Amino acid sequence: MVEExxxxxxxxxxxxxxxxTDNSLFLFLVFSLVPLPCALV
Known part of the structure; x- marks a missing residue:
């Protein structure tokens, strides 16, 4: 509710x-940083 x-x-x-551009940057960061822990393991 507050987020909306x-x-x-x-x-x-x-x-x-x-x-x-804000959404593109957000998606780029999410899809770059979320798999990073799996890649490091």
Whole structure:
């Protein structure tokens, strides 16, 4: 509930391009860092 309100207040006045780049960066970090512990083992 709080997360939705924070996301709406952040994204309400942003352009679609900014949201796209934010999401792309987030996905890149998640898919890069999550498998890292498995790769180190």
């Amino acid at each position: 309100r924070l996301w709406f207040s952040y994204s309400a006045h942003k352009s679609d391009y900014i949201l796209y």
